Amino acid sequence: MSNTNPLLDVSGLTKHFPIKGGFPIKRTVGAVQAVDGLDFQVAEGESLGLVGESGCGKSTTGRLITRLLEPTGGKITYRGQDITHANRRQLAPIRSEIQMIFQDPYASLNPRQTVGKIVAGPMEINDINPAGGRENRVRELLEIVGLNPEHYNRFPHEFSGGQRQRIGVARALALEPKLIVADEPVSALDVSIQAQVVNLLQKVQRELGIAFVFIAHDLAIVRHFSQRVAVMYLGKIVEIADREDLYDNPRHPYTRALLSAVPEATVEAEPRERIRLVGDVPSPINPPSGCRFRTRCWKATEKCASEAPPLVQADGNKPGHLTACHYPEVRDAVPAPRLAKDPEAAA
Amino acid sequence: MTPPTPSAAAPLEVTDETEKKSITSDGSKGSESRSPGRLAWKRFKRDRTGVISAYVVIFFFVIGIAAPLIAKLYGKNPYTTYTTQHPELLNAFSYPAGPNGGMSSEFWFGIEPQLGRDVFTFLLYAIRNSLGIATAAALLTTVLGVVIGVTAGYLGGKTDYLVSRIIDILLSFPSTLFFIAFMPVVFGFFVAPDDNIPTSLRATALILVLSAFGWASIARLLRGQVLGLREREFVEAAKVTGASPMRVVFKELLPNLWTPIIIQSTLLLPAFVTAEAGLAFLGVGMIDPTPDWGVMIGRGAQFYTEDITFMLFPGISMVIFVLAFNLLGDSVRDALDPKSKR
Numbered sequence: 237m238s239n240t241n242p243l244l245d246v247s248g249l250t251k252h253f254p255i256k257g258g259f260p261i262k263r264t265v266g267a268v269q270a271v272d273g274l275d276f277q278v279a280e281g282e283s284l285g286l287v288g289e290s291g292c293g294k295s296t297t298g299r300l301i302t303r304l305l306e307p308t309g310g311k312i313t314y315r316g317q318d319i320t321h322a323n324r325r326q327l328a329p330i331r332s333e334i335q336m337i338f339q340d341p342y343a344s345l346n347p348r349q350t351v352g353k354i355v356a357g358p359m360e361i362n363d364i365n366p367a368g369g370r371e372n373r374v375r376e377l378l379e380i381v382g383l384n385p386e387h388y389n390r391f392p393h394e395f396s397g398g399q400r401q402r403i404g405v406a407r408a409l410a411l412e413p414k415l416i417v418a419d420e421p422v423s424a425l426d427v428s429i430q431a432q433v434v435n436l437l438q439k440v441q442r443e444l445g446i447a448f449v450f451i452a453h454d455l456a457i458v459r460h461f462s463q464r465v466a467v468m469y470l471g472k473i474v475e476i477a478d479r480e481d482l483y484d485n486p487r488h489p490y491t492r493a494l495l496s497a498v499p500e501a502t503v504e505a506e507p508r509e510r511i512r513l514v515g516d517v518p519s520p521i522n523p524p525s526g527c528r529f530r531t532r533c534w535k536a537t538e539k540c541a542s543e544a545p546p547l548v549q550a551d552g553n554k555p556g557h558l559t560a561c562h563y564p565e566v567r568d569a570v571p572a573p574r575l576a577k578d579p580e581a582a583a
Numbered sequence: 584m585t586p587p588t589p590s591a592a593a594p595l596e597v598t599d600e601t602e603k604k605s606i607t608s609d610g611s612k613g614s615e616s617r618s619p620g621r622l623a624w625k626r627f628k629r630d631r632t633g634v635i636s637a638y639v640v641i642f643f644f645v646i647g648i649a650a651p652l653i654a655k656l657y658g659k660n661p662y663t664t665y666t667t668q669h670p671e672l673l674n675a676f677s678y679p680a681g682p683n684g685g686m687s688s689e690f691w692f693g694i695e696p697q698l699g700r701d702v703f704t705f706l707l708y709a710i711r712n713s714l715g716i717a718t719a720a721a722l723l724t725t726v727l728g729v730v731i732g733v734t735a736g737y738l739g740g741k742t743d744y745l746v747s748r749i750i751d752i753l754l755s756f757p758s759t760l761f762f763i764a765f766m767p768v769v770f771g772f773f774v775a776p777d778d779n780i781p782t783s784l785r786a787t788a789l790i791l792v793l794s795a796f797g798w799a800s801i802a803r804l805l806r807g808q809v810l811g812l813r814e815r816e817f818v819e820a821a822k823v824t825g826a827s828p829m830r831v832v833f834k835e836l837l838p839n840l841w842t843p844i845i846i847q848s849t850l851l852l853p854a855f856v857t858a859e860a861g862l863a864f865l866g867v868g869m870i871d872p873t874p875d876w877g878v879m880i881g882r883g884a885q886f887y888t889e890d891i892t893f894m895l896f897p898g899i900s901m902v903i904f905v906l907a908f909n910l911l912g913d914s915v916r917d918a919l920d921p922k923s924k925r
């Protein structure tokens with residue numbers, strides 16, 4: 237699945253935000269290494285989950301793919317076309333094919349535009365005139381996302397968070413995209429509404445065959461949505477695998493820790509030991525040497541500090557399951573003594 | 584909301600006449616839609632002070648616009664010295680002979696001491712000229728401020744840095760002092776020192792100088808607003824769909840800037856009215872015989888101990904106007920931004 241005609245091919249993608257400082261003349265004194273060398277592919281119609289803690293560079297990755305940000309390095313190829321540094325004009329032909337759904341349903345809709353205008357905007361910009369007129373198309377889209385088409389003339393403030401997110405979905409669908417980057421599309425919503433919106437996205441993905449890069453900060457939502465999952469930590473992908481592989485056989489300690497926080501899907505499953513990560517994510521301005529996870533890893537050794545583990549297929553992994561760790565976890569093995577172990581679980 | 588005309592001049596109608604117009608003209612098609620502008624208009628209508636002030640302000644603008652018509656019906660003009668034909672109107676000391684500054688059915692607001700001009704028409708034209716200059720200056724200032732502020736905020740980087748420093752410098756200027764010292768220089772720019780300065784040139788120069796110093800505060804405010812807005816996700820959403828910078832500015836940003844723009848211009852206009860009058864009073868703005876609030880107050884100051892009536896008309900009318908406009912501005916602000924409780 238992963239290598240047949242990738243829709244999107246990202247290699248070595250890097251984004252460093254320069255930090256300006258100094259007085260009286262400002263100069264670059266450092267860089268936030270928000271994204272540091274990502275490699276992944278998204279096949280047509282596939283949904284890739286991108287998971288990691290807050291601040292690990294997920295949104296930055298999404299914004300790089302949609303070219304809201306200029307990459308510092310690496311390469312983004314969309315359908316064989318290099319779009320790494322394409323400008324607005326060069327991007328125009330494929331603009332309509334890569335769309336985005338945003339995290340905050342309150343900030344992502346212009347409060348001064350009616351729903352009709354918001355959803356019709358993309359068509360206006362790209363000069364698309366669907367048969368039957370734009371207004372009809374908008375009503376159709378509103379219906380697809382489960383909103384009343386009669387609400388065409390309403391303003392965003394007249395809708396709930398979940399409904400607003402549906403409007404965002406309708407806007408993203410307006411251009412009939414091939415790839416949608418969804419940046420934590422449900423994390424700002426009530427838990428009760430999250431499932432509805434995820435179901436909507438799932439329906440959209442299946443019925444319209446749209447590929448997704450689905451960003452989330454925990455593995456629970458992604459599990460239901462993505463065929464493949466990439467786990468990010470401090471600007472790097474630490475593990476990427478097909479969903480079943482990742483959930484059944486997590487090889488990276490960080491993935492394992494994240495998974496231990498996910499509630500069991502079935503009652504019979506024996507409870508996983510809970511691993512609580514201690515400490516905060518280190519600053520991306522000055523990431524740890526070697527393996528970036530080593531400051532919180534219970535297995536860290538000298539080697540981890542001196543040598544960055546490459547993202548490779550570890551022993552016993554299925555093809556396409558890549559892990560960046562010197563000492564991959566082994567299934568069912570009793571973990572080594574854990575500094576980060578949850579005290580309750582130990583008792 | 585309908586800001587479809589991509590023109591920076593659009594917000595400016597707002598300072599003119601009344602805020603009413605701009606807000607009602609939102610005219611959203613769907614009757615059931617509650618546009619932000621409509622909601623603001625509803626809130627405004629409930630505000631008694633605001634509505635009364637609006638009527639007062641409209642009244643002044645109507646008077647200003649209709650001044651020639653009213654003067655014609657009334658049968659006098661502000662320039663004729665009526666006492667040359669009727670010397671009996673003034674007493675031996677050149678003060679109005681009649682009581683209350685010579686108020687009568689003939690001269691409603693009395694006659695001017697010494698020169699004997701008609702106070703009523705003089706006041707009409709003073710309102711017309713003063714409001715005209717202040718409004719033009721406020722419009723120009725707003726356009727400049729909006730264009731420069733939005734550009735700096737949107738482009739960021741070096742442009743923003745440069746513009747911000749210029750704004751800092753302008754705002755640190757003692758502008759009143761500068762006007763007094765600099766107005767003659769500006770006039771000298773256009774006219775040889777001994778020539779008479781045409782009235783229109785005086786007015787133009789005044790408008791230009793007031794605007795040149797006024798735009799900085801609006802620009803700074805808008806720059807800040809744009810800096811905040813351009814990071815908002817709806818702007819990114821527009822960019823993802825391929826929106827040009829022009830479209831982002833006019834369709835995404837500007838509609839969200841109406842509120843600060845309207846608020847700033849409602850603050851500007853009364854400030855310019857008083858500033859313009861102040862300059863005229865000091866002799867560096869409009870000068871006699873051009874009817875003007877400041878000119879009139881300046882004239883009145885020459886003989887208020889003997890005849891207070893002449894001073895009262897420009898003084899009181901100006902206070903009423905500025906007060907009403909400020910109250911109106913407050914109400915508009917409350918209506919547009921209900922969360923800000925003063």
Ligand SMILES: Nc1ncnc2c1ncn2[C@@H]1O[C@H](COP(=O)(O)OP(=O)(O)OP(=O)(O)O)[C@@H](O)[C@H]1O
Binds near residue numbers: 268270293
């Ligand atoms: N424009 C920017 N300038 C400087 N630093 C930035 C910028 N945008 C993001 N960063 C930094 O880059 C890092 C990654 O940010 P990013 O928003 O991608 O994280 P995230 O994984 O999306 O987190 P969250 O779950 O909180 O959304 C953070 O440390 C953030 O502070």
Ligand code: SF4
Binds near residue numbers: 530564
């Ligand atoms: S490389 Fe070392 S520090 Fe990094 S995750 Fe693996 S064991 Fe932990």
Ligand SMILES: [Mg+2]
Binds near residue numbers: 294295296419
């Ligand atoms: Mg994010």
